[in-house]
């Protein structure tokens with residue numbers, strides 16, 4: 001099933017390409033007019049009428065600003081424009097500027113401070129470097145800011161802040177959100193977020209080779225429960241467990257069970273007695289790993305939570321030799337950091353930023369590219385965890401997940417996540433889709449778990465999260 005177009009996140013460069021391809025059907029001037037109208041309408045809906053100052057840059061972002069100023073004036077608001085620089089003559093933006101007949105004021109902090117509301121139409125998709133000091137000081141002087149397309153200073157491709165960017169109350173973009181609208185730190189600056197349809201032919205999105213999606217149900221499909229379901233069709237998740245940190249494997253097991261695995265087994269060797277004191281529905285094996293792997297139904301293995309590097313060294317190579325689908329986390333990533341080649345053959349890894357940095361080096365400001373590059377390098381899906389999580393596949397696909405809660409920032413919640421992803425894999429989902437689905441379910445559980453949950457509290461919400469994801473994904 002193709003990934004839905006509605007979840008695509010084109011980069012600013014891809015949007016520019018889209019405009020060029022769309023030109024014959026819809027001229028830029030028409031798109032600009034609709035964009036400015038959409039901004040004026042959104043401002044009218046969000047704010048009571050007040051004195052508005054529109055700050056216009058020299059490009060098409062400024063062009064949208066002149067159009068918005070014209071429509072706001074027609075709607076009865078007192079509006080002035082302050083231009084950072086005039087648009088190039090004969091450009092669409094210049095034509096839009098000429099149609100605005102209201103007052104012009106200097107581009108200065110004093111004017112910005114006097115306005116009740118400042119519209120940032122300085123730079124949008126065209127931002128290529130940090131804004132100059134005069135731009136920053138004018139935006140800093142504003143009391144309340146609405147951004148057109150993107151707050152000036154945010155890189156639309158990465159969410160990085162180049163120098164500085166205003167804290168906006170509202171951001172209005174067009175056609176589709178961009179990666180920078182979904183990635184921190186930029187995404188925290190947007191305020192309320194509106195994506196307006198300006199009638200750009202959507203089919204063009206298919207021609208651009210866009211490989212980035214917003215992580216939502218519909219991007220993937222989780223198998224539902226059916227009357228024919230039996231435990232092996234729901235899937236078996238096997239987890240390697242160690243002696244020194246048994247809690248982590250237990251949390252993974254609980255996450256796997258709570259998100260709908262048919263059967264969860266812990267392989268604990270000589271440490272098995274300690275695990276047998278745990279949840280009664282959990283099967284604990286004490287046999288040799290090589291013998292356990294004789295069971296062909298045990299396709300999915302989690303290796304790493306609660307394991308020391310030595311314990312990983314004794315298990316992971318055996319799992320890989322047996323050609324199992326392995327999800328590597330925690331201890332396995334520490335072991336892999338000594339030589340990332342060791343992880344070749346795993347299906348997916350789930351590093352937080354610290355673990356990622358030890359494996360591949362610090363990701364820098366463009367985490368999306370860094371996650372993609374890492375996935376390509378180890379030929380495995382990379383789930384780069386954090387307040388926003390990037391799920392990158394070796395073939396270049398990447399999803400950005402912002403469906404989460406800071407409530408997840410509690411010890412052990414990453415172990416729960418590996419269990420949930422394990423269940424998605426055991427249900428037969430392809431690896432990237434399983435990781436995307438697992439991250440979303442984990443986020444949904446965090447959103448449902450109330451105030452200050454601990455990792456164990458997430459489990460009670462995973463079943464409802466799965467049901468919701470199935471319903472939304474239909």
Ligand SMILES: NC(=O)C1=CN([C@@H]2O[C@H](COP(=O)(O)OP(=O)(O)OC[C@H]3O[C@@H](n4cnc5c(N)ncnc54)[C@H](O)[C@@H]3O)[C@@H](O)[C@H]2O)[C@@H](O)CC1
Pocket residue numbers: 015016019028031032035057058059060061062063064122123124125126127128129130131132148149150174175200
């Ligand atoms: N399909 C869409 O999404 C549409 C987008 N439109 C608007 O078009 C905008 C993009 O227009 P442009 O490509 O003209 O780009 P901008 O208006 O963002 O920037 C214009 C130019 O400013 C220069 N520049 C970049 N960073 C600078 C800096 N820090 N200091 C000084 N100069 C700098 C660059 O040369 C750049 O080309 C979007 O943000 C959006 O507002 C609409 O007008 C039409 C449809």
Ligand SMILES: Nc1ncnc2c1ncn2[C@@H]1O[C@H](COP(=O)(O)OP(=O)(O)O)[C@@H](O)[C@H]1O
Pocket residue numbers: 352385386387388389404405406407408409410411412413414415416417442
């Ligand atoms: N501020 C936050 N907002 C949303 N999710 C978060 C936040 N901080 C952490 N998370 C999520 O919580 C989980 C923490 O995992 P991890 O760092 O491995 O912790 P642990 O090793 O203690 O289990 C990850 O899934 C991460 O994406």
Ligand SMILES: [K+]
Pocket residue numbers: 061120121122123124147148149150151152
């Ligand atoms: K802007």
